[in-house]
Amino acid sequence: MKRSRTKSGATDSRDKIVQAATTLFTQTGFQDVPVEEIARLAGVAHGLVFHYFGTKARLYEDVSQSAADRLDLVHIKATQAAKTPNDKLRAFLESHMDAVSQRRADYVFHSRGGATPAIQAIWENSRSNAIHLVLGFFGVAQPSVPLVVATRAWLGYYDELVLEWIQDRGVPRDGVIVSSLRLFPVVMAQAHLLGAKDAPQNL
Amino acid sequence: MKRSRTKSGATDSRDKIVQAATTLFTQTGFQDVPVEEIARLAGVAHGLVFHYFGTKARLYEDVSQSAADRLDLVHIKATQAAKTPNDKLRAFLESHMDAVSQRRADYVFHSRGGATPAIQAIWENSRSNAIHLVLGFFGVAQPSVPLVVATRAWLGYYDELVLEWIQDRGVPRDGVIVSSLRLFPVVMAQAHLLGAKDAPQNL
Amino acid sequence: MKRSRTKSGATDSRDKIVQAATTLFTQTGFQDVPVEEIARLAGVAHGLVFHYFGTKARLYEDVSQSAADRLDLVHIKATQAAKTPNDKLRAFLESHMDAVSQRRADYVFHSRGGATPAIQAIWENSRSNAIHLVLGFFGVAQPSVPLVVATRAWLGYYDELVLEWIQDRGVPRDGVIVSSLRLFPVVMAQAHLLGAKDAPQNL
């Protein structure tokens, strides 16, 4: 973020490290990738990783942040063009699936429990962004807790379908999207159930 | 030295190890718990862990399998008493939340990606059991793929709510259950969308 | 040796252990065979090994001693029948090769450097026995050092041939024996060269 990518080729190495790290971390997770291997894949001395990132954990955070930023951006860009809330919602879901199919990496990062609190925060934040983005489609700028929770749970439904779809076991892409789209209003309609503990509820 | 080598204590030690392992693994995950620490908590020489389980990974598998079995059993027992399908479904959800609140361990295991393929299989199997149990409530003995997928996604919705509830951020227990209960028929009703890729769909 | 093998089946276990140990030690050596494995092969609790032998090393010594005794006995028995010294010598060589082909075990023990000084002593003693046996064929009861050394070296020649023969690379059994037989008198004839350091020698 704060790092300026000047025209100098010096940052080449930095980028190569980030790329290598992304590849390897998504394949086997944080603990199973020695810095040595990242450096080897990047074609760089492994000491350089510490020169740039100081710590293996910080490298992981950097890589995670990048992936999260990328995902957030995809969501935003994809939904800007659409007009109606429903179209935006569909665009959101579609962009997510497209992102996943193209950069499986981001998704893997997403679902993996973060190695560090810092990393959990990164993905928690990204998810929160998505939730607010979605609710924004419908004019909700400062959503109540129940609405946020409901949306998050709805994303849980959608995520599970995406996971199934990725594994390519016959679940159709459009089925995932349509199913999620149809469920959304239902979930919203009963979001109030997830509200303050003392609120009256009955089946 | 200070340890009494009674023969009757044989299974005692094994159990103590399993308990200690369960506790520690759920707190920090597989890789972050040295066998030494498990042994210390169990009040046992760390060599004994290998005497019984041969490998740290196998201990983890054992512990996982136990937790999964426990969860499956809880589901089954809790739902037997209920009469109507709806009551059974509610009993299922409630028993799950109770189990989670009492044995947070099981749940954490559940959501964490398994360290080993063997472990992923264990939890995948448990989840599959739950899905078939639920569908069985409604007389579906040999469910189609779309139905299974839909149920799995519905559990994704429910899981997310449970996670929120666990963290105690104001989401009411009953809200989680009622919300999930109401969603179930809706999800079932559109399960067909998740069927064979060439099936006709439209919003 | 000192152990009385009474009719009781109790010593069955002891024998089974010795047999198992012999098998395994000759396959992979002292350090690479866990007592546990010996016990498993013997069908016995591994604690029993220590009950009988006290130490893994002592078990190894026992096994070595047995093998050495067996070899010595074979040599003696085989050469008793023969009449002339030359026939005895031939009988000695032949019996050795036969023993080797039947109980490769003994030979392996022989050539392996002993794990313990005690074990080296065992085989050193067996070799010494063989040397004196051979020299005895020719009426030499109390051989001088040079004679002993020469005979030992001659056995080194023979051993190398036997090793080659065992590996079955086309060296004929009889060639090994005849070659060694013919060499013996030559070696004896120049044994004096290996005598006291200040003795006069010239080519």
Place this chain on the structure above:
Amino acid sequence: MKRSRTKSGATDSRDKIVQAATTLFTQTGFQDVPVEEIARLAGVAHGLVFHYFGTKARLYEDVSQSAADRLDLVHIKATQAAKTPNDKLRAFLESHMDAVSQRRADYVFHSRGGATPAIQAIWENSRSNAIHLVLGFFGVAQPSVPLVVATRAWLGYYDELVLEWIQDRGVPRDGVIVSSLRLFPVVMAQAHLLGAKDAPQNL
């Protein structure tokens, strides 16, 4: 901490490790020397051993190879100057004994069964080199199997004498050499006995 991390010292450390390993391995064998001890003797962190050699076994192989190469070289250099085959043979034997007396290490490695197949191969190769070198003295460039076997056995004779000489039990150095020298033609003359199995032989 106290160690200077000079770049020039890079190969220094590697050498120090090899030297320390050679010393210790020849004293007590592969299995009885902890890497830790090698590192301590070399004045180096034990991690460095793995940095350079990856495995304890590979270090052992490296060390063995070096010793074997050294021995081969000694043989070659020592015999180049001599004119007649007989002088060359004598030079060979003498150089071997000199090498042994100076670097007992090489010899011990030699006679010990290798820990690894790789190591056995190394010494087998060195021995093969010696055999061909010796036969080369007499104009035999591509020796038949029987000749090779005979020479190997003759070296077995010689080895046994050297072993006796090393232990300093009164066997004169020159006796070892002269005795071996005189035996050589005899052994060669009957090498044919060790040939194809169906060849005719009689005493």
Place this chain on the structure above:
DNA sequence: GATGAATGAGTGTTCATTCAT
């Protein structure tokens, strides 16, 4: 005699991190 639970010292190996160059 026989078992196997229990111990704990020992060891090979990994790897993040430092730092002189």
Place this chain on the structure above:
DNA sequence: AATGAATGAACACTCATTCAT
């Protein structure tokens, strides 16, 4: 910026040995 030698803490796993039963 870049290298890679060097460190050392950490850890999984082995195994001889003991001992209560």
